[in-house]
Amino acid sequence: MSALRALAGLATAMALRVAVTLGLPDRLLGDGPPTDELAVELDVDPVALGLLLAHLAELGVVERTPAGYRTTEYGAHLRADAGNGLADLLGLDAAGGRAELAYVELAHSVRTGRAAYPRRYGQDFYADLDEHPRLRESFDRQMTHRFRAHIPRIAAAFDWSRFATVLDVGGGQGGLLAAILLAHPGTRGHLVDLPAPAAEARRVFAAHGLEGRAEATAGSFFDPLPAGADACVLFDVLHNWDDEHADRILGRCVEAVHPGGRVLVVEGVGGLRASSASDLDMLVIFGGRERRLDEFRALGASHGLALDDVVVLTDHRCLLEFRLTAAG
Known part of the structure; x- marks a missing residue:
């Protein structure tokens, strides 16, 4: 007791x-x-x-x-x-600490299946970031730190050289794409994210001497994406969204890749590389979840995507490789 x-x-x-x-x-x-x-x-x-x-x-x-x-x-x-x-994860004036206070509304999320964050703060997490630049800054720092230890392993554990062009959708400040391009000199990259992280990504690319091989475009993954990539990457994106929004994001990626392209989803997978605590975080803050393989298959099938391979990258993440079928 x-x-x-x-x-x-x-x-x-x-x-x-x-x-x-x-x-x-x-x-x-x-x-x-x-x-x-x-x-x-x-x-x-x-x-x-x-x-x-x-x-x-x-x-x-x-x-x-x-x-x-x-x-x-x-x-x-x-x-x-x-x-x-x-400090960014715990501070109540930072995005991470503020978000965790939404747990006081966990019962609401369990009853409804919806995020608790809007119930506590009156708007969703991303609208809150847009309204409060300091929250956005702390969130970007938190994400950069969160991925820092994992990015080199992700860049090395998968053969990215198969792709001449990689489109990183919602790629934040460009750490993953920069690591991929540095490890695979024959690959070019294009990142799409909101204006602030896209601007920082340009600085990251320049700092690594990648200006000639990498570009960053300000935009939303709910809008049309730059077309013609060999592979479209979603790194820790889909689990932040409910099925309706995840479906829209995946649809935009399918539009962006060429007919023989791939959609690569990198995140925790329920039953493989995801914790129950992470599941609750996604639910309470975003209304999302760590989907299981059968859920990913169903999500992809509606866009003509077939799950070809599952690669374990780290203790917390897998890479799911989707192939665009003729039906897509």
Whole structure:
């Protein structure tokens, strides 16, 4: 029973998020400032701040000093400059931390099968990013960090050299496409994403000397895509959407590839490389899910796509290779 209560407790989960939001791991250096002074600096209640710091000390995130509290080596992993992405994932003023608060509406998602995010914030996740540039910036940083360790393995674990041209749909800041092109000098690439990430992708391509082989176009994957690619890649895209929207995205990819082309879906697959927690994240935040193979087959079949191969890329992702059949 005590183990179940510990699993269900919100005190620690929220204490860590508030600590990151207030920047405590970054501020509590040296001997640490007195709590009263810190409360004035942060414009928070000193008694309540003391309660928060006491719990963080119990967790080992901070430790008492003669002056106040300081961040421990363990707690330093929560610093904004730690390089692990946790600050953007946990901070309540960042896209990741804000999104996770939608879990308070999980019951709504279970009852309806719809995202909880719009119920809490009045609009969907992506509309929220569009309205708040700081959220967009934190989301782009979070995605860049999330993919950093996986991209080299994805670029190396599949024979991308089979394709003369690769269209990366919803490709963010261009990390995956750049890695593919660097590993396969005979391949050219084209990325499509919203204006801000597309602009950053151009900078990434230029930094890697890929201007002559890679381009980035600002656009939506719900609109017509640049045509004629040998392969169209969807990296962690479809699981963010319900079946209706996923079907529309896949339809645009089918329009974009030439008749002998391939549509490549890279993401977690239910029953193979996806966690139950990730499934709930997709549901609560986006109204999506980590689809199983039979669901991917059904989604592809409606566009004349046949699932030719499933390649395990990492502990969390597979590559599903779809071939456009004559019916498509």
